[in-house]
Amino acid sequence: MAERSVWDAAAVPPGPTEGDQRGLWGSLLERVDIARYRPRRVEGYEMSEVTEGGTTYYVLKNPRLRTYVRLTAEDKFLWDQMDGQNSVRDLVLSSFLEFGGLKVGRILGLVANLQDKGLLDTPPARLYDGLIRRLRQRTLVGWLNRLWAAFLQKELPLRNIDGLLSRVIPVFRPFLSVPARIVYGVIALVGVVAFILLLRSGNLSLLAFGRSFGVGFAVLYVSQLAIVFVHEASHALMCKYYGCTVPKGGAMLYMGNLAFYIDTTDVWTKPRAARIMVSLAGPGSGAVIGGICALVALAAGEGTVAELSFKLATVGFAGAVFNLNPLLELDGYYLLMDLVGIPGLRRKALAFLTRGLKEKLARRERLHRSELTLAMFGLLCGGWTVFIIFMVILGYKNVILNLSARLFMPSAWWSRVLVGLALVLMAVPLSLALLGRFLATAVGIAEALDRRLKVGARLRRRKAAAAGRGRRRRER
16 A cells, blocks of 8 residues: 555544645635635624614724724625635625626625724634745835834823723713703803904913023923813713713824824724714813813903913913814714715715716716715815914924024023923924934935846846857757
């Protein structure tokens, strides 16, 4: 009897597979070939059904990984068939028979999204992803990218933040009720009037505190940190008010500066009204603080209390306006997204501007309401980007020049130190950001040129070798 090689043994199905006759290579081929892949739902997933405006959609959640995926009715039909028995090819056929149309790309995108969010077991093997990632990390570009990512954002999470919020939410629940929100709205509106009166009077300075610009900057910086902390805490408390989980939150280093963050993605499983209130809670808290402080500053008139309250009011109102801007991917953007009912509004708007709008105009077709919304929002986003770049450059120039001049004015040494610290905190993040992107781009271009030169040299050597072989054949 001839001995079997290891390859012959590998082709025989192992005993414990209970009837699986694919063999090692058949199983591996099935995992590599996405069409043969048989997606299977993970255990312990959660699904919420949400109905808004007559439209029903579903939100999948992986509690262990804290990831979410939004499904349409058609996506849910496919999800229900992902039992490990039906291949992706079978899902395409089922979708065609049920809904019509061969939506191969859409189904592949759904499967890939579910894989990335950890909602499928045994994803198809991506043989080279890990190797390519490790090789890239060893390059200079990879090192610069990691350094850039750490500079942009470094989270310092607070352990068991959801448990902490669960213990304190009974205390704050009365302050989050509908009557309390009405009171907050009145305070914010009256505070806006008071703040306008303060600005018109011109008696209080934003930058100086007791005639010291260094102390004034320190007060503004601490005020900004306090407003941001209350902003994120308000998001978290409102999220818990609606029965959601807050998986993580804490402090972070953002562009080299201290900030705070909170994860409220679990609110996606709730109706639109809950999502809107969670988004409003952050900027609303800043507006309420600004209103209260504006009223205090107006009543105090002058002095330390008035100066401190005016600065807090300014930071509170400025933060509320900034975060409510729908053209930035902040609270205002998610509010608008819920109001118009278009998930991924920015991405879809920019995609429609670059492709769909041109086709519509070429065919002289009338834009639907949703397409008109996408076109208007995309144009506003483009215009806002240009405007904000110009204003940031202009603002940094004016403020930095003003602070630089203060360094050489006669004042106490500690005041100069604070002004110098202000310059560092403002100028260094922008400078490092621009330098990091420039270096990463320059190194990437250099590596691409190096690869092209090596390929050219290799081709020239091959041509020279071929020419030499041709001459030798002719000589013979």
